[in-house]
Amino acid sequence: MKEKMTSGEIAKQAGVSAKALRVYDEKGLLKPVGYSEGNYKLYDKSSLMILEKIIALKHVGFSLEEIKSSLENDEQESIEATLRKQLQLMEDRIYQLQKSAGCIKAALARIDENPDWDDVADIIRKMEFSQGQDERRWYAASHAADGIEWYVKIYDSLNFEEGDRVLDLGCSFGLLWRENWDRIPVNFQVDGYDIHGNWADDLYEYLKGNRSTLPKDSDIQVIFSNLELDETWDRIREKRYTKAVAHYLLNYIEGREKFVRNVSESLVSGGLFSVNTYGISKMDSFWEKMIADMGLDNSFVIARRDELKANEDAFKEELSGYFKRVDLVALPCPIIYDDAELLFQRLTKRYAGGIRYIEQNKEKILAFLDKKIQEEGSIVMDNDSGFFHCYK
Incomplete structure (x- = not known):
């Protein structure tokens, strides 16, 4: 050369x-x-x-x-470190593209013959929220402080038994069934309803290869249909179910009261409907104390807690119009955090109304969380999640 x-x-x-x-x-x-x-x-x-x-x-x-x-920074970073960092960035980009593709598929599955952009924007907003919920659920599942799988707790709370006919509304990935596959009773039927373009497609494929391992006279079906359409409910009401679940769904449904009425009409007398409360939890007490310990004003936590409690009470009253008894069931789900940034993100998601104040004090909050993690190895966020169990 x-x-x-x-x-x-x-x-x-x-x-x-x-x-x-x-x-x-x-x-x-x-x-x-x-x-x-x-x-x-x-x-x-x-x-x-x-x-x-x-x-x-x-x-x-x-x-x-x-x-x-x-x-x-050639001298400060090795070739391996450089490539690993880039690989992580590319995987993040791929994930974001996959999420965007999922939103488009969902929009295509749900739009009418003559949609307008408001309809499409609303669908995509709901799908983005759903994806965020999925991410938080996956994180919680892998960081459970008590070591118990979340969907095992939910399954246990529903007391499934032989002969049950279950209506799974918004079945999504089907974790309620996948995580308890070996515990499914004999003579047990599940009709899962969802739309194309989300995790239900994966469940549909999973069932193709695993349905044969279910107990005698048991079956799980995925039915692709829009739960906001009357014809879907006409089909559902052709049967009567002993139990119905609508977990992590109502934020994406228009006309909540109509939805609840449809569920009630699909159950046998004495049937059980399980649905998220979207109300207060131990997380609010955790943050109320934590923010106070930082020397900051925790009024935004208290205000949000009061708002959630009012919403919870209003929803219970609404459910009571269609069910004889409505019980609140709180399932514990403490979560371990060893990353202050992730815990900070959880704070901003929970208290969007206080986001301005939170961002103004981000440096102080992160410093407090980082110090606590360094001293204790991790932070366990005491938390629970509420479900209303409604009996017809």
């Missing part, structure tokens, strides 16, 4: 265009080491090594700005 190379020579050796070389120069990624008597840019062996790194990083998805940062 020549001691010095011109732009054309180094570009040819590296397999890039002269134009690309000019861009790298303009962006400060690869500067010439000198100039010839004719004022031509000159490069050397170290220049070629830098150029090869630029090419490699560009091929694995680095932007030019990211490449520049990597070159500037």
Whole structure:
């Protein structure tokens, strides 16, 4: 290799265009080491090594700005660390794209013949909320402080038995069944209703390969149909169910009271309907104390707790119009956090009304949480989740 190379020579050796070389120069990624008597840019062996790194990083998805940062920190970060960091970024991007694709599929599955953009925007907002709920549920499942799978707790609370006919509204991924597959009774039937374009598609495929392992005379079906359409409920009411569950669903349904009435009409006398309360929990007491311990004003926590309690009471009254008895069941779900940022995100999600104050004090909150995690190894957030068990 020549001691010095011109732009054309180094570009040819590296397999890039002269134009690309000019861009790298303009962006400060690869500067010439000198100039010839004719004022031509000159490069050397170290220049070629830098150029090869630029090419490699560009091929694995680095932007030019990211490449520049990597070159500037070349001595501080190993090749493995650089590639692992980029892999994580790319996986995050892929996940975000997959979520966006899921929203589009859901919108296509639910739009009418003559949709308008307001309808589509509303559907996508609901799907984004659903995806956020999914993420929080997966996190809670993998960080349960008591080590008990969340859907095992829910299953236990419903006292399923032989002969039950279950209506699973918004069946989604089917964790209630997957996590308790070996406990499903004989002569047990489940009709799961959901739309195409979400996790129910995965459950449908799962059942194809696993249905044969269910106990005698037991079956689980996924029925793709929109629960906001009257014809769906006409089909549901052709049967009568002993139990119905609508977990993590009502935030995506228009006309809650109509939905509750439809569920009631689908149950046998004495049948059970289980639905989330979306009310207060031990989490509110946890944050009320935690924020006070930080020396901050916790009135936004108290205000949100009071609002949630009012919503919970109103929902219970609504349910009581269609069911003889409505019981509140609180299932414990303490969660371990070893990352202050994740716990901070949970705080902002829970208390959106106080977001301005929370963001203003973010540095202080994170410092407090970080210190507590360093001292104790983790933070256990005492929490529970409420369900109304409604008896017809």
